[in-house]
Amino acid sequence: xxxxxxxxxxxxxxxxxxxxxxxxxxxxxxxxxxxxxxxxxxxxxxxxxxxxxxxxxxxxxxxxxxxxxxxxxxxxxxxxxxxxxxxxxxxxxxxxxxxxxxxxxxxxxxxxxxxxxxxxxxxxxxxxxxxxxxxxxxxxxxxxxxxxxxxxxxxxxxxxxxxxxxxxxxxxxxxxxxxxxxxxxxxxxxxxxxxxxxxxxxxxxxxxxxxxxxxxxxxxxxxxxxxxxxxxxxxxxxxxxxxxxxxxxxxxxxxxxxxxxxxxxxxxxxxxxxxxxxxxxxxxxxxxxxxxxxxxxxxxxxxxxxxxxxxxxxxxxxx
Amino acid sequence: xxxxxxxxxxxxxxxxxxxxxxxxxxxxxxxxxxxxxxxxxxxxxxxxxxxxxxxxxxxxxxxxxxxxxxxxxxxxxxxxxxxxxxxxxxxxxxxxxxxxxxxxxxxxxxxxxxxxxxxxxxxxxxxxxxxxxxxxxxxxxxxxxxxxxxxxxxxxxxxxxxxxxxxxxxxxxxxxxxxxxxxxxxxxxxxxxxxxxxxxxxxxxxxxxxxxxxxxxxxxxxxxxxxxxxxxxxxxxxxxxxxxxxxxxxxxxxxxxxxxxxxxxxxxxxxxxxxxxxxxxxxxxxxxxxxxxxxxxxxxxxxxxxx
Ligand SMILES: Nc1ncnc2c1ncn2[C@@H]1O[C@H](COP(=O)(O)OP(=O)(O)OP(=O)(O)O)[C@@H](O)[C@H]1O
Ligand SMILES: [Mg+2]
Numbered sequence: 052x053x054x055x056x057x058x059x060x061x062x063x064x065x066x067x068x069x070x071x072x073x074x075x076x077x078x079x080x081x082x083x084x085x086x087x088x089x090x091x092x093x094x095x096x097x098x099x100x101x102x103x104x105x106x107x108x109x110x111x112x113x114x115x116x117x118x119x120x121x122x123x124x125x126x127x128x129x130x131x132x133x134x135x136x137x138x139x140x141x142x143x144x145x146x147x148x149x150x151x152x153x154x155x156x157x158x159x160x161x162x163x164x165x166x167x168x169x170x171x172x173x174x175x176x177x178x179x180x181x182x183x184x185x186x187x188x189x190x191x192x193x194x195x196x197x198x199x200x201x202x203x204x205x206x207x208x209x210x211x212x213x214x215x216x217x218x219x220x221x222x223x224x225x226x227x228x229x230x231x232x233x234x235x236x237x238x239x240x241x242x243x244x245x246x247x248x249x250x251x252x253x254x255x256x257x258x259x260x261x262x263x264x265x266x267x268x269x270x271x272x273x274x275x276x277x278x279x280x281x282x283x284x285x286x287x288x289x290x291x292x293x294x295x296x297x298x299x300x301x302x303x304x305x306x307x308x309x310x311x312x313x314x315x316x317x318x319x320x321x322x323x324x325x326x327x328x329x330x331x332x333x334x335x336x337x338x339x340x341x342x343x344x345x346x347x348x349x350x351x352x353x354x355x356x357x358x359x360x361x362x363x364x365x366x367x368x369x370x
Numbered sequence: 371x372x373x374x375x376x377x378x379x380x381x382x383x384x385x386x387x388x389x390x391x392x393x394x395x396x397x398x399x400x401x402x403x404x405x406x407x408x409x410x411x412x413x414x415x416x417x418x419x420x421x422x423x424x425x426x427x428x429x430x431x432x433x434x435x436x437x438x439x440x441x442x443x444x445x446x447x448x449x450x451x452x453x454x455x456x457x458x459x460x461x462x463x464x465x466x467x468x469x470x471x472x473x474x475x476x477x478x479x480x481x482x483x484x485x486x487x488x489x490x491x492x493x494x495x496x497x498x499x500x501x502x503x504x505x506x507x508x509x510x511x512x513x514x515x516x517x518x519x520x521x522x523x524x525x526x527x528x529x530x531x532x533x534x535x536x537x538x539x540x541x542x543x544x545x546x547x548x549x550x551x552x553x554x555x556x557x558x559x560x561x562x563x564x565x566x567x568x569x570x571x572x573x574x575x576x577x578x579x580x581x582x583x584x585x586x587x588x589x590x591x592x593x594x595x596x597x598x599x600x601x602x603x604x605x606x607x608x609x610x611x612x613x614x615x616x617x618x619x620x621x622x623x624x625x626x627x628x629x630x631x632x633x634x635x636x637x638x639x640x641x642x643x644x645x646x647x648x649x650x651x652x653x654x655x656x657x658x659x660x661x662x663x664x665x666x667x668x669x670x671x672x673x674x675x676x677x
Contacts, residue, residue, distance in 0.1 A: 104579060106575065106578055106579065135581045135582075135583065136581065137581070138578070138579060138580065138581035139579060139580040139581035139582075140581060143579060143580075144579050146572050146575055146576060146579075147572075148572050151571060151572040151573060152572045152573055152575075152576045153573055153576070154573040154576075154577070154591055154595070155573070155595065155669075155670075155671070156594045156595055156668065156669060156670060157591075157594075158670075165580060165582065166580040166581075169580060169581055169582060170581060201670045201671070201674075203670070203671050204674070214576070217576065217579075217580065218579070220580075
């Protein structure tokens with residue numbers, strides 16, 4: 052087991068009140084596994100990633116309770132200094148917006164090299180070779196030339212790969228990829244996903260792949276957790292979730308994936324809005340939008356039920 | 371890059387001659403120096419004789435031609451009042467002004483950057499609030515009033531510091547503080563707000579993801595990006611510094627270019643006024659050129675542009 056998250060609660064303490072962005076989630080990721088986190092905008096996917104990195108915006112964002120166990124160490128308890136030694140080395144992250152993730156005033160070589168120098172005790176003359184090596188891992192053509200270039204000289208797809216190279220520069224055990232393909236067009240997106248599979252094969256890295264697109268989940272994830280308003284409401288292996296989704300929200304999300312082979316090309320979307328994370332409904336948080344809600348759904352939150360070795364669901368209808 | 375510098379240089383030369391001609395004309399409009407030089411009991415003929423002697427009887431066009439020719443040969447003319455070459459007057463005054471303005475401006479900018487960066491880094495802390503308060507104070511109170519107050523309190527009442535003169539280091543304290551007081555706050559606020567924008571950006575998060583220590587994140591990754599717009603402002607602040615020098619030198623009786631300019635203007639000593647303007651223009655334009663070149667150092671995108 053590379054990562055084990057147990058009952059994680061992360062909140063933002065704002066002037067208007069406590070925003071429970073992540074409200075008690077648990078999941079795990081194994082070596083060489085890709086775990087998908089999928090859900091609508093604002094459900095807490097990025098906050099989950101940033102909590103694991105311990106890079107929540109200070110001072111408002113705070114991990115309230117729970118455990119994040121990475122390679123046997125609970126990150127929540129680490130001192131700032133200790134955590135910094137983990138960042139980039141054991142756990143790394145690719146941010147949602149690749150176009151602005153590179154510093155415009157430093158060269159690619161400098162920005163990748165910096166990460167290498169930070170965590171690997173290499174003599175200076177070997178840093179460049181190491182940088183070229185990781186650029187190759189991301190299949191960046193002519194890495195020797197790229198070293199001396201600035202971000203504005205690269206195409207969007209190339210920038211995205213350089214960001215990937217920075218994240219992978221110390222061959223971390225866990226990589227969190229926050230919608231890394233959303234800003235790219237379809238062909239480049241497909242290439243990038245293939246690249247991830249290749250990298251995983253070569254480095255055994257465990258990946259958390261954050262997305263709002265079930266189509267992407269189908270392509271790359273081994274298992275997936277469906278997130279709704281700060282909670283993971285269903286976890287399952289990818290194949291099972293497509294074949295037999297259990298939670299009404301999962302069913303609706305899968306229906307809303309555009310499918311080319313279907314005659315009906317109307318895009319399905321889920322009615323209504325997710326609840327405000329500042330005052331959540333008393334019962335099930337999906338209840339107000341659910342077409343099959345029972346009386347109990349309004350009153351009590353459904354517990355997480357383990358329905359088989361690899362699957363669990365939080366819904367009163369699923370026993 | 372070379373082309374960029376050449377174009378900027380040509381623009382500077384055009385601007386320089388523009389300033390020269392405008393000052394020349396404005397001065398002639400302002401009045402007749404011969405009338406001031408002459409005693410009230412001079413006859414019109416005697417006044418006319420003074421005009422002829424000073425070359426003021428010729429048409430403005432002719433005068434301008436003669437003057438431009440002189441300047442082109444590095445000759446700034448003679449003071450109308452004292453029959454001294456203007457260049458010696460400037461030679462006395464300019465070093466005094468530089469001795470005051472350069473340390474003040476550099477100090478103001480260094481303080482502005484350090485305080486601005488720290489305020490942004492510790493946003494909304496008590497420290498940030500102090501900086502914000504200082505900035506408002508500095509921008510709301512007129513520089514000359516602060517200077518006069520400072521003289522009243524520290525020199526007249528408490529007698530800690532000398533009122534005027536420039537012989538001892540203690541003489542520098544009040545004028546330098548005055549100039550810092552009216553140049554620093556605006557810059558400090560700008561540095562703080564650009565720094566806040568930069569700190570919010572994704573590449574700063576990325577730098578933290580790498581596990582870099584916070585000091586590298588702030589002083590390497592953020593500051594270099596936060597330099598770009600304050601640099602532009604430095605160029606725009608310079609004229610203000612020049613006028614500030616005039617006021618400051620006047621209040622502290624500092625024998626520099628500012629005081630020379632005021633005296634010469636009241637006496638309609640055209641060649642001196644023109645010379646002061648020329649030297650100031652060269653300084654301001656030159657520094658602006660240096661700033662443009664320093665952009666290229668800060669922002670690689672400019673370095674690679676062909677224009
Ligand atoms: N700095 C903050 N202060 C207050 N609330 C915040 C802050 N950052 C995020 N939130 C809240 O936390 C919730 C989760 O945000 P998060 O960024 O994780 O969403 P997401 O699932 O990544 O969405 P998207 O698909 O749009 O990226 C949102 O409701 C948001 O309003
Ligand atoms: Mg997000």
